[in-house]
Amino acid sequence: xxxxxxxxxxxxxxxxxxxxxGYIGRPERASPGEGYPAAHIAEQSRIVTTAIDPGVPIxxxxxxxxxxx
Numbered sequence: 001x002x003x004x005x006x007x008x009x010x011x012x013x014x015x016x017x018x019x020x021x022g023y024i025g026r027p028e029r030a031s032p033g034e035g036y037p038a039a040h041i042a043e044q045s046r047i048v049t050t051a052i053d054p055g056v057p058i059x060x061x062x063x064x065x066x067x068x069x
Contacts, residue, residue, distance in 0.1 A: 024050045 004023060024047055025034070030066055034040040050056045
């Protein structure tokens, strides 16, 4: 989670206005994994699908706040 928070402001300064940039990943939390294999597979599938499909809207911020599941 640290690299995104560190690099986001810097990337926004150097990227052209017409270029989109967003966050696709797990919500911020103490553990890097989901804890259950089925939940991990579902979350990883969501991340990959969102990253590859240009039709899926992305946001500059994670979709969940820290601590939300």
